[in-house]
Amino acid sequence: MTLNAFDQLPYGLQLATxxxxxxxxxxxxxxxxxxxxxxxxxxxxxELYYDTLAEELVRLRSFSSTExxxxxxxxxxxxxxxx
Numbered sequence: 001m002t003l004n005a006f007d008q009l010p011y012g013l014q015l016a017t018x019x020x021x022x023x024x025x026x027x028x029x030x031x032x033x034x035x036x037x038x039x040x041x042x043x044x045x046x047e048l049y050y051d052t053l054a055e056e057l058v059r060l061r062s063f064s065s066t067e068x069x070x071x072x073x074x075x076x077x078x079x080x081x082x083x
Contacts, residue, residue: 001043003064014060018046026072033058037072045069 006014022038034050044064051058
C-alpha cells in the first residue's frame with residue numbers, strides 16, 4: 001500500500017492497517033500524549049497519538065519523509081562497541 005492510498009482510507013481502516021501490517025519502532029512523549037511510531041510495508045511511517053488522560057487514540061500522522069524521525073533520535077541507544 002502506498003502512503004497516498006493509506007491517506008485515502010477512513011480513520012478506522014487506517015488504524016486496522018497499522019495494527020495488522022505495521023511494525024512498531026519506537027515511542028516518544030508529546031505533553032500528555034504517548035506517540036507510537038510504526039513502519040508500514042509501503043515504506044512510509046505512521047504515528048499514533050494516545051491521550052493518556054482520556055485513555056484513547058486521538059489521532060494519527062502518516063509521512064514518508066525522514067525529518068519527523070529526528071524526534072525519536074534521543075531515545076536511540078546503540079550497543080557498546082558499535083561502529
